[in-house]
Amino acid sequence: MEIVLAFAIGTLAGSGIYLLLRPRTFQVIMGLSLLGYAVNLFIFGMGRLQSGAPPVIDAVRGTDPALYTDAVPQALVLTAIVIGFATTALFLVVLLASRGLSGTDHVDGRETENP
């Protein structure tokens, strides 16, 4: 399970960084989103992977910590998702404003002179 998660994070982060370095604003925002997903999975993984273990203590299972998964990273990842969502939306607005004001989707607001 760890290796699958590691590959998923690696693929997402790699494609995210590639897109982030591209010159078009849409590619940048996709890159940021992919990187955000990679980071969210990473936070999740930092709580150690365990399948079928609930984060909240219930009466039937008892209080042995080994039966439960760490609840803190789940709370963190939830916060991170919300914040990431908001900032992506904000960046989308800036992207559209830039497109409207400059007439191009280049991140510098003007096309580079290609031969």
Place this chain on the structure above:
Amino acid sequence: MNGWLQHLPILPVLLPLLAAALLLLSGEMRRGPRAAMALGATLAQLVVATVLLGMVDGRLNPAWPGDIAVYALGGWAPPFGIVLVVDRLAAVMLVLSAALALATLVYSLARWERAGAHYLPLFQFLLMGLNGAFLTGDLFNLFVFFEVLLAASYGLVLHGSGAARVKAGMHYIVVNLLASLFFLIAAALIYGVTGTLNMAELAQRVALLHGDERTLFDLGALLLGIVFLVKAAAWPLNFWLPGAYGTAAPPVAGVFAILTKVGVYGLLRFATLLQNVDAPAPFGGDWLFYCGLATIAVATVGVLAAQKLVRAAGFLVIVSSGTLLAAFGFTGTTLTGPALYYLVSSVLASGAFFMVIEMAERGRTASADLLAVSFEAFGLQAKEASSEHPDEMDGVAIPAAMAFLGLAFFSCALLLTGLPPFSGFVGKFALIAAAVAVPSETALLHAILFGAALLLSGLAGVVALSRLGIRVFWDTERPAPRLQWLEAGPTAVLVLLCMALAFGAGPAMDYFDATARSLYDTRAYADAVLPVAGTGTAE
């Protein structure tokens, strides 16, 4: 008895939140009451911050035992709940940000507030993020407050709109979003190996880590350091700054002068917490020292190359960041006190400088065009322009505007380049004196490098500012700019505060030295936050 006063540490976060919410809801109201609300909230924050400062340094009767105030949010005990911690450094930063914010807010009320929508609520959210970042004692909570202040700053940097602002703002947003992702990775890594997010407990747990776990922690701390260096605009992570600050509305750029210092604050906070466990590279030592020197060098070249005053001012902000980083990276801890003095002086001076520049360049075509474009883009100014002429004049123009501007510009230039007699000079002098006094072989070379960097950057600043100043002030092609008291007043107050710092240099320096000493007393910090555990054996 003083049960109410115990809740004082949460007020710097709650007040701006409440004010911002009310300002958002009252968007349709007249400008007068809204401005009064924003002013009242900011003034209240200044009062709260001053009271907290008085309580922390023992001048007022504190509402809590000991020097350090710990506020457990929701009453959850520290290692598990989130805490707010007020120590001397946090209180000083709170007062500094509230004072700067009040001045820039008053200035912006004169006319810049009208250049776009939602300026006042965004301003309060920015203050909330700043105050929270200074107060929090929890790593993830620090991330959240960073996001709050960044989200507000994204809005503010675009205030007034226009193609130039959107372009610079977009670069600013992308860089900071990426830095936020790094912050998340760092926080997750650190939590993964130490099992805690509480900063005081974290510092104790690190000492117990060995082998691979320690390596992972170092990696996390390294990423965290990089995030702080991006915020602090250290070379080579600072290419976003001159563009963003140069195009932002002047009062926004003025209040942004403290944003870079949030990164410096974060570095200093973690460097002192981790001082006993060999903090990794970005938190001190040679690495940070040379990074600071490189920042100063590159920014000095930038100051000389700048063709516009605002760009030069942006690079001067980077110079001050570099100076602080180099000071923290210097051998020993004696430079921290003078560095804090320098920090306060440079924040006030650069805040004032951005506003002086705008006033002095008023009426010159470039900035007038920008303002016209921004007023057009929002469309809502057409009616105001016809009734009130925001660009022309409302209110009374102050006499001798040019003389005032000249004096203010001159004072700011002296302050930022570190020439006598103002506090910029005192700060740089104290830094160099402390650096020379460090008794060590390698420290001598470092002291020489450090002194040379400070003096040369000052010289470059003088050259660049006099060249650009001549162009602005001896320009006969235009009418003298007209000012309002609302605009001139806050600028003058900021400069006068710097003068007061210079005249009270002795007591002020003693105070900052005491602040630095209490900062390095991590034992007291840990004991205040974790009264029971003590050695971090909660599990």
